[in-house]
Amino acid sequence: MTEPNNARNKILVAEDDPVSRRILQAFLAKWGYDVISVVDGTEAAKILAGDDAPRLAILDWMMPGIEGPQVCRRVRERTDRPYTYILLLTARMQKADIFEGLESGADDYLTKPFDAQELRARLHVGQRILDLQSSLIDAREALRFQATHDPLTGIWNHGEVVDAIQRESARQTRERGSFGIILLDLDHFKRVNDTYGHLAGDAVLRETARRIVHSVRPLRHGRPVWRRGISHCRANMRL
Numbered sequence: 001m002t003e004p005n006n007a008r009n010k011i012l013v014a015e016d017d018p019v020s021r022r023i024l025q026a027f028l029a030k031w032g033y034d035v036i037s038v039v040d041g042t043e044a045a046k047i048l049a050g051d052d053a054p055r056l057a058i059l060d061w062m063m064p065g066i067e068g069p070q071v072c073r074r075v076r077e078r079t080d081r082p083y084t085y086i087l088l089l090t091a092r093m094q095k096a097d098i099f100e101g102l103e104s105g106a107d108d109y110l111t112k113p114f115d116a117q118e119l120r121a122r123l124h125v126g127q128r129i130l131d132l133q134s135s136l137i138d139a140r141e142a143l144r145f146q147a148t149h150d151p152l153t154g155i156w157n158h159g160e161v162v163d164a165i166q167r168e169s170a171r172q173t174r175e176r177g178s179f180g181i182i183l184l185d186l187d188h189f190k191r192v193n194d195t196y197g198h199l200a201g202d203a204v205l206r207e208t209a210r211r212i213v214h215s216v217r218p219l220r221h222g223r224p225v226w227r228r229g230i231s232h233c234r235a236n237m238r239l
Contacts, residue, residue: 010034011123012057014044014071015089016064020112024058027116031123041066045074048084055082055130056123061090061101069104076105083133085126089114152202153209184212 011033015021021037028035036054038044042065047053057075059068066074068088075084088106090097101109107129108122148160156164165181172179186208193201 010036010054010056012044012047012054012059013037014039014041014057014063014068015060016040016062017060020060027119031120033123040064041068041071045071048075049078049081053081053084055084056126057084057086059086059088059106061088061092061097069101069106072101072105083130085130087119087122087126153206155209155213 009032011028013021013024013028013035015024015037016039021039025035025037033056036047038047041059041063044057044059044063045066048057048071059071061068068090072086072088075081075086085108086106087108087110088101089110089112090101091112092098092101093111098109107126110119110122148157149155150157168179171177186204189201189204192204
C-alpha cells in the first residue's frame with residue numbers, strides 16, 4: 001500500500017484507555033502518520049474545529065466529556081470546513097449500535113479488539129475518499145475561475161465586474177454610502193497592435209495588469225481595487 005505523504009498524514013486519535021491509545025499510536029506512527037492524541041471527546045471536538053484540523057480521525061465511542069458519536073455530529077454541523085473522515089472504534093457490536101454510529105456522521109466503524117491490517121486498509125480507503133474530494137474541489141475552483149476571470153490577464157471578466165458593481169451599489173445604498181469606478185485607458189494602444197501585432201499588444205495588457213495589481217492595496221473584502229476597472233479597460237482597448 002502507498003503510505004501517506006507529509007502533506008496529508010495528520011490523524012487524530014481520541015482514546016481514553018492508555019493501553020489502546022499507545023497501541024494505536026505505535027501502529028499509526030509505523031505507517032507514516034503524524035498522530036495527535038487526546039483522551040476525551042471535548043478536546044477531540046475542539047481540535048477538529050480548528051483551522052488546521054486533521055482530515056482523518058479515529059474516535060473511541062465511550063470517552064469522558066462527550067462521546068464519539070456526539071463529536072461526529074458536531075463535526076458534521078460545520079459545513080464550511082474541509083471534510084474529515086471519521087472512523088469510530090468501539091467494543092459495541094450490535095447492529096443498532098453500528099446504525100447509530102453511522103447515523104451520527106461517522107464514515108466507518110471498527111470493533112475492538114481491532115485487527116491492525118484491517119485498520120490500515122480502512123484508513124487507506126478514507127484517504128482515497130479525501131483525495132478524490134480534493135480533486136473535485138480543485139476542478140470546481142478551476143471551472144469557477146475560468147468562468148469569472150479573463151483568460152489573458154487573469155483578472156475579472158466583464159460579467160464578474162458588472163456583478164461586483166451591482167453588489168457594491170446595493171450595499172452602499174443600504175448603508176447610505178458611496179463608491180467610485182475608475183476606468184483606465186492606455187494611450188496609443190492601437191498603435192502597439194498595428195505596429196507590433198496583437199501578440200505584443202497582449203503582452204502589454206498582461207504587464208499593465210501585473211504592474212497595477214502590485215501598485216494598489218486590497219479592498220477590505222480582500223479584492224484588489226484594480227480588478228474593477230482594468231477588465232472593462234481591456235474590452236475597450238481591444239475594439
